[in-house]
Amino acid sequence: MSKNITTRAEDYSKWYNELVVKADLAENSGVRGCMVIKPYGYAIWEKLQGELDTRFKETGHSNAYFPLFVPKSLFEAEEKNAEGFAKECAIVTHYRLKNDPNNPGKLMVDPDAKLEEELIVRPTSEAIIWSTYKGWIQSYRDLPILINQWANVVRWEMRTRLFLRTAEFLWQEGHTAHATKEEALVEAKQMQDVYVDVVENIMGIPVIKGYKTETERFAGADETYTIEALMQDGKALQAGTSHFLGQNFAKAFDVKFTNKEGKQDYVWATSWGVSTRLMGALIMTHSDDNGLVLPPKLAPIQVVIVPIHRTEEQLQEIGNKADELIAAFKKKGISVKYDDRDTHKPGFKFAEWELKGVPVRITIGPKDLENGTFEVARRDTLTKEIVSAANAVDYIENLLNEIQEHLFTKALNFRETHITEVNSFDEFKEVLKTKGGFLLAHWDGTPETEERIKELTKATIRCIPMDQKAEEGVCVLTGKPSKGRVLFAKAY
Amino acid sequence: MSKNITTRAEDYSKWYNELVVKADLAENSGVRGCMVIKPYGYAIWEKLQGELDTRFKETGHSNAYFPLFVPKSLFEAEEKNAEGFAKECAIVTHYRLKNDPNNPGKLMVDPDAKLEEELIVRPTSEAIIWSTYKGWIQSYRDLPILINQWANVVRWEMRTRLFLRTAEFLWQEGHTAHATKEEALVEAKQMQDVYVDVVENIMGIPVIKGYKTETERFAGADETYTIEALMQDGKALQAGTSHFLGQNFAKAFDVKFTNKEGKQDYVWATSWGVSTRLMGALIMTHSDDNGLVLPPKLAPIQVVIVPIHRTEEQLQEIGNKADELIAAFKKKGISVKYDDRDTHKPGFKFAEWELKGVPVRITIGPKDLENGTFEVARRDTLTKEIVSAANAVDYIENLLNEIQEHLFTKALNFRETHITEVNSFDEFKEVLKTKGGFLLAHWDGTPETEERIKELTKATIRCIPMDQKAEEGVCVLTGKPSKGRVLFAKAY
Numbered sequence: 010m011s012k013n014i015t016t017r018a019e020d021y022s023k024w025y026n027e028l029v030v031k032a033d034l035a036e037n038s039g040v041r042g043c044m045v046i047k048p049y050g051y052a053i054w055e056k057l058q059g060e061l062d063t064r065f066k067e068t069g070h071s072n073a074y075f076p077l078f079v080p081k082s083l084f085e086a087e088e089k090n091a092e093g094f095a096k097e098c099a100i101v102t103h104y105r106l107k108n109d110p111n112n113p114g115k116l117m118v119d120p121d122a123k124l125e126e127e128l129i130v131r132p133t134s135e136a137i138i139w140s141t142y143k144g145w146i147q148s149y150r151d152l153p154i155l156i157n158q159w160a161n162v163v164r165w166e167m168r169t170r171l172f173l174r175t176a177e178f179l180w181q182e183g184h185t186a187h188a189t190k191e192e193a194l195v196e197a198k199q200m201q202d203v204y205v206d207v208v209e210n211i212m213g214i215p216v217i218k219g220y221k222t223e224t225e226r227f228a229g230a231d232e233t234y235t236i237e238a239l240m241q242d243g244k245a246l247q248a249g250t251s252h253f254l255g256q257n258f259a260k261a262f263d264v265k266f267t268n269k270e271g272k273q274d275y276v277w278a279t280s281w282g283v284s285t286r287l288m289g290a291l292i293m294t295h296s297d298d299n300g301l302v303l304p305p306k307l308a309p310i311q312v313v314i315v316p317i318h319r320t321e322e323q324l325q326e327i328g329n330k331a332d333e334l335i336a337a338f339k340k341k342g343i344s345v346k347y348d349d350r351d352t353h354k355p356g357f358k359f360a361e362w363e364l365k366g367v368p369v370r371i372t373i374g375p376k377d378l379e380n381g382t383f384e385v386a387r388r389d390t391l392t393k394e395i396v397s398a399a400n401a402v403d404y405i406e407n408l409l410n411e412i413q414e415h416l417f418t419k420a421l422n423f424r425e426t427h428i429t430e431v432n433s434f435d436e437f438k439e440v441l442k443t444k445g446g447f448l449l450a451h452w453d454g455t456p457e458t459e460e461r462i463k464e465l466t467k468a469t470i471r472c473i474p475m476d477q478k479a480e481e482g483v484c485v486l487t488g489k490p491s492k493g494r495v496l497f498a499k500a501y
Numbered sequence: 502m503s504k505n506i507t508t509r510a511e512d513y514s515k516w517y518n519e520l521v522v523k524a525d526l527a528e529n530s531g532v533r534g535c536m537v538i539k540p541y542g543y544a545i546w547e548k549l550q551g552e553l554d555t556r557f558k559e560t561g562h563s564n565a566y567f568p569l570f571v572p573k574s575l576f577e578a579e580e581k582n583a584e585g586f587a588k589e590c591a592i593v594t595h596y597r598l599k600n601d602p603n604n605p606g607k608l609m610v611d612p613d614a615k616l617e618e619e620l621i622v623r624p625t626s627e628a629i630i631w632s633t634y635k636g637w638i639q640s641y642r643d644l645p646i647l648i649n650q651w652a653n654v655v656r657w658e659m660r661t662r663l664f665l666r667t668a669e670f671l672w673q674e675g676h677t678a679h680a681t682k683e684e685a686l687v688e689a690k691q692m693q694d695v696y697v698d699v700v701e702n703i704m705g706i707p708v709i710k711g712y713k714t715e716t717e718r719f720a721g722a723d724e725t726y727t728i729e730a731l732m733q734d735g736k737a738l739q740a741g742t743s744h745f746l747g748q749n750f751a752k753a754f755d756v757k758f759t760n761k762e763g764k765q766d767y768v769w770a771t772s773w774g775v776s777t778r779l780m781g782a783l784i785m786t787h788s789d790d791n792g793l794v795l796p797p798k799l800a801p802i803q804v805v806i807v808p809i810h811r812t813e814e815q816l817q818e819i820g821n822k823a824d825e826l827i828a829a830f831k832k833k834g835i836s837v838k839y840d841d842r843d844t845h846k847p848g849f850k851f852a853e854w855e856l857k858g859v860p861v862r863i864t865i866g867p868k869d870l871e872n873g874t875f876e877v878a879r880r881d882t883l884t885k886e887i888v889s890a891a892n893a894v895d896y897i898e899n900l901l902n903e904i905q906e907h908l909f910t911k912a913l914n915f916r917e918t919h920i921t922e923v924n925s926f927d928e929f930k931e932v933l934k935t936k937g938g939f940l941l942a943h944w945d946g947t948p949e950t951e952e953r954i955k956e957l958t959k960a961t962i963r964c965i966p967m968d969q970k971a972e973e974g975v976c977v978l979t980g981k982p983s984k985g986r987v988l989f990a991k992a993y
Contacts, residue, residue: 036636038567038568038629038633039572039575039629039632039633040568040570040571040572040620040629043568043569043570044568045565045566045567045568045633046565046566047565048563048564048565048648051563051564051565051566052563052564055564071540071543071544072540072543072544072547073537073538073539073540073543074537074538074543074671075530075537076530076531076532076535076536076537076669077535077622077653077655077669078532078535078591078669079532080531080532081598081608083531084598084608085598085606085607085608088606091598091608095597095598095599095608096597096598096599097596097597098596098597098598099570099593099595099596099620100593100594100595100596100597100598100610101591101592101593101594101622102592102593102594102595102610103591103592103594104589104590104591104592104657105587105588105589105590105592105657106573106576106577106583106587106588106590106592106621107587107588114577114580115577116573116576116577116583116587118592118594118619127610128532128591129598130569130593130622137530137531137532140531141530141531141537144528150844156540160653161569161652161653163569165596165597177568177569177570179566352642
């Protein structure tokens, strides 16, 4: 297996694209901007889904399913939301093809099958869901509604990249309805914390919790809570958002309820989502020039066993050892693959499993048979050790935990060394150019300044950190007063 | 809880529709022909998905994800398939909305944002998948490809019914590629057997295995294997199909491979799917005039505990007993709900859980506290027993198995008494009219006769049974010779 991937230093963006394709995670399809998620990539996504879904249910949510299509009249009901998504949406206008009389064997849209009302392929489901909730909510007794949906959504992005930005993507979207503002705020923050938990403890990606400026908020939200990660090229990636929607959708769809005092009020809402974009974050946070590096908790294959033999007898003996190992790993819930393909040499296999990011490789060769040992290689550090066969299983169980922690710590160290406090606009530009990463800077709080900084530097305010320190200062651009630093970065 | 559902005898179709809505399974949405699957209905679907997914993986398949959209040029490549779906498909023609100058606050399709090529929302994914497989397959070493996809699909049906026939539905679609015809045939039949396993042993629905006539085959298939179930109103329901696609899609998309002998050949294909339609089959097979009846293996709540008390002290004591039960049930993986709502009377709760089809209800009242007993009610038979608290958990574990088996046996008995061998067309029409169900009749093997019988009776050939007995006979309509009986019925 010749890897032949561009290195990160040569071209980070190219490295990413090649890695996604060569590690069999995903590829571009024949449909503009849409990707095919291949089995190996999908297996990682399924594991991530499982971790999220468990936590959604533990926090009282149920899954449900709402229509793919949003009639135009519902789509436009919440004006800011509509405005935010109108420019990039797929629109169904007809419901039938017919034979093209001018092109035998070809089909054409049947002009007689035009829809009375156009249907928008959902870019997000607030509109269709809140038009449904209207029928479900009369009294405070019907609240809260705590629903999540796993679905595909479509946003007609012009420049797309595998996982990071695709016209169709997979995600989950939570949509909750509450009797009080306080309860909705607690919910929105709770789900931000659920995302922190999964992204840090399962994906091994450290994040900064914060909330968005008005400019960067979700269209239709009163507040957007975000978690921001940092990639190895010094660019930020928004890893998940949770929105406090106020009463905006309740008002747009006239969803009122009778509260405990017997009075009518509009319902309070949240929505929150993460998507297959997280796959991009996963890849870019941990991987290296040899290929993918997967945290053990998401690796479809956690351990691969490669035999090295000269004789058939040796292979037989190695196979027996491998069977014992496999049985012991299965008991512990560790997923393992025995790669005894006779069509490829060990060196090829090593490179292939490295490229695919399998956390641990065990090699068993003739010497190991003699000495009662295995060779154990770590994907994250590319180091090897000789381990006694007798305690190999416990050793590897511990090693998987160690790798999981190490990946997080390594990413955290990188992040910590790439947050810089800057105090002038020159410094801002200089650090952004030479080092990248997160910049903590004072800002005067106006959308105009935010916009101007973006124009001049391409950096945006990723968030106002939840744990923002009170600190008197002056805006790096305008010199106007500021009460605390906000987090800037160039972002995916 | 007043149930107020129409009875089956009054109006079977109305009974079904009301049941789906009142049991909180699904409802119609604001989008023509599309449904909302509510949390309780979705929880059943999730359990069913889990059972299917486990078996797909056990038989060597992996999940993946392909685009929602099919460009028209790919859609029309396999002619029969295109012809089969062209008349009922949703077509995306534009990618942007803009403000409507004539209607302030309203949006309109932006005529400047017309797609160069129309996109069909997938009604099934053979076209998009085989255009992708082309890039994956060069040699026999790349085969087989064994992939499944969980997805939404859209077929623009004009007359829709919740779960049974909706414009958008959820399903899984397996798409496999093989080096030989024999291997593809084995795969197609294997997946038919997987469906039999899940539908009979998990859903409790007996099915007849068979294959479709040419007329009833999937558009683009050389053979369609089917499993056919019988509903309580005597109508058949196709519960799952598995298609042997021959080399049709390989030829349409030019997917060739080098075989072991070094020669080029087209790849052999299968596809197979079941959908949320199975939810309709589940409901119609087991439920009664009191509401839903769920097999324990798919019930989101298997046991509900309802307290009956006069004093707060009693409620406290009952709560303690319930806690013990819940802990014991959880250990055994039995899902249980303690319904201690103080807003509703026991009678209301009984009716509600009956309507929702919870297999077992435990009532704990003052007498039970005195006697160390519980009252246990079965949903399927509506019978009650007093059970000693000491062995209640084992008793209920067995009872759940018994209910699962009983539902299957009951449905099987119904099916067996509703298969009739008929030997003349008069008898055919008479039985169809008075009794319904499956008719085993001789047919001359021609599409013309099949069509004529359908016109005259609305009955179709559901399948040619896999275990068809060789039996000389004459066609019920034409009197021409026949070598065995085929299965007719009116169908959903």
